[in-house]
Amino acid sequence: MLVSVVIPIYNMSDILNKCLDSISSQSYENIEVICVNDCSTDSSLEIIQEYVNKDARFRCIDLKTNIKQGGARNAGISHASGDYIFFIDSDDWAEENLIEELASKVKNVPYEIIYCDYSTRFNKPELDKVVVRNTVNWDVDNIYEIKKKLLVKPSPIWSALYSADFFTKSKIRFPEGVFYEDNYVVPLLLCKAERIKKVQKCLMNYNMKNVSVTRTFNNDSFFDRLKTAKLLHEKVSSEPEFDMYRTELDFYIFEIFLLNSSIGCYRKFYPVRDAEAKAIIDDYFILNSDFVSNPYYIKKVKSNFFYRCYTLVLFNSRWVVRLLYSIKNFLLFSSQRLK
Template identity: 35%
Template sequence: MEESFMPKVSVIIPVFNVESYLAECLDSVIGQSFYDMEIICIDDCSTDNSLNILMAYAHRDSRVIILRNDCNRGLAFTRNVGLERASGDYILFVDSDDYIVKDLVGITINEIDSVDMVCFNYKKKDEIWNSGDEHIFKMKRGIYEAQEFFVDTVNNNSVVHSAWSKLYKREFLMQEDIRFITGILYEDIVFHFLCMMKAHKISCIPEQLYLYRVRNDSIMTKRVESKNITDYFRIACFIGQFYLEHSFDTRLEKAIEQYIQTVYHSFICNYRRYELANHGYILKEAIAEKRFAKIFGIVSGIENYYGRVQKKIEENIGLIKDGNSILVYGAGDIAKEVIETLNYYDVILEGVAVSDKSGNRKSLFGNKVREITEYLYKRDESLVILAVTYKFYPEIKLKLSELGFNHYLEIF
């Protein structure tokens, strides 16, 4: 890169064993309509052909900068290396197995002058289920107070933790000393939280500008082990400590509590699902954190919202497997938990049903979301699993009865 070139945007791309996807990622970044960028690629000691691919692109385009860790350090450390090397006014993170639309940088940079970061929408490309899923962005275009944005996204269940879903002012990240916590998984959760707590204003763009790939051998889809579970707990404790050390208004306080509880539920449900009998210390450590009892909701052991979902499925797995046609009613987080548990037991679904599919996800784990009336031809043989909160049961059971669905399983 010529010495006189001063990049406006620093694109940070951590790279580790992604030879099958790296070219598509780099092509999408290099091909941006906005040119004034440095493209910082940090190889985390890949053992495949990733480094050679990077070198070929650096030879073709002087904006591509290659750094290499001395040993495999993980995603958080590698992103931090990129942050320290960056010289642009703005920061964009791109994962090396994903890709971005041509105008992402140009669109977001026009929105960032008066804010600390710009949040944008994304589309998921699921290679495991061979499906595409449009993320439903529930926030309208506009400029928001950052903490108010956090409250609204928590309340309407539309939080996007991912570092790659935002363009950041580098000055903001440096002044607030916001970095990724190393040595843990799911580092984006804390990074997102700190950005929301410390930023003044953010801009929101509903356009889908990022293509997020879900693949079998990624960090997010590998089989859960004890570290995955303990890291959820450590993240909950980190945010819990921040919560205890600061004062907030009532709305923000409740939103932070809900945010922590969501992370903690991930810890509990994974603990239950994989029955890590040899890692009982994890749960003992959690219960010992009495100063977080109010937030975690640890009152009488480990029974909790998501735990009840899994327990109910486990108790009725024989009935479910004997069914000819299994429908999951609902398309929210409870339905996701139900489907994940059913997948664990190799249960094949007929589909996912809702009363009205407008405003709902188009698919869940490769299962199309359809209105319940589209399954009328299966009503005599279907077992419908009610994957919604209890308060909706009377209304849904009445509707199912009117349509002739007489067999259902209540989760709560």
């Protein structure tokens, strides 16, 4: 069984080798590695070419227009000849048995999606932790229950192996030219899948080492999450096949559209973007004013005191959030300037 590994790459020359080395050294050798250079302006293309020259399994697609990660992944899908596809971001890295462990699950059952756990990796090892994103009981839950639990808090696109035939039949592709493309694609894939499995091992490493104030603050691409959330809402609202999962999808969209995006206007910007936060909240209340009756929302508000306070303050006393984050971010940026 051939596995295609698709790697979208844009200006990652300082850490790209770690990712490519982790793939070239996989214990499962029957792979093709499709490196998609998305118009890098650093030496990423030269690094890719080095691997192409020394390992016949590596291929390079050199895009002439920057179409962001979603577009680069689509290009990788169109060039993939494997039975299964694994996506990995160019700043992350895999354990050497990643593909072997995931591929072993499809020997007897043609699963469409095979998940694994992953670790967040920081500059301080004591901060590293294994992430388990859901409450699925893989030995007991049926496929309907599995999908409902996964949809409430989907795992990243790079934490699973996907059937190439599944992509072909579903005709699902990543939105291009925007960030946060996972927010759109992963829930749709979950809804359409009929066979999902998980390897109960931590096999991927999510790189948090290159996160900094300068990289994560005041970046307007943050608002792309609204574009992909709206695309998802439009998609699932217009096609009846998603109706059986609308409760889960609506709660997921609520969190990524309204909650995470509005609070991000305070957490991710200095000065804070209060006007944008208000617009996001107003837009969502028009889009889905009935979200307070969603059973997942009700359960979380009742069971989590901080979540309840968080939402109440955000919707009714936003000035408190504005004041707190204005002070916090001022202190954060002041400390950065002193370094």
